Amino acid sequence: MIKYQIFIGNVEIGLLEINEKGYHRYTPIEEQIEYTKCICGLFPELYTKSDWCEPIPVLQNRINDAKRFGQEKDITNQTDDFRLLMIE
Numbered sequence: 376m377i378k379y380q381i382f383i384g385n386v387e388i389g390l391l392e393i394n395e396k397g398y399h400r401y402t403p404i405e406e407q408i409e410y411t412k413c414i415c416g417l418f419p420e421l422y423t424k425s426d427w428c429e430p431i432p433v434l435q436n437r438i439n440d441a442k443r444f445g446q447e448k449d450i451t452n453q454t455d456d457f458r459l460l461m462i463e
Contacts, residue, residue: 382458386410389421391434391459398427399434434459
């Protein structure tokens with residue numbers, strides 16, 4: 376299983392788990408939900424807890440892009456403050 380801590384800037388907002396079949400489970404940090412809603416209004420899946428489901432597009436796209444460059448352990452983007460940090 377692969378796990379990513381999800382950050383906006385320096386604020387951790389949730390945990391993404393990816394199982395062996397490629398399914399995602401996302402758990403937001405309860406204390407950060409209101410902050411996340413204000414900052415991530417375009418991505419409601421980032422403030423909603425999910426059970427195992429098909430990959431979450433906004434997160435899977437970032438992971439796929441990072442893998443192309445061998446950067447899937449610490450994923451950032453120049454266009455926003457999202458960061459996915461793989462937990463060992």
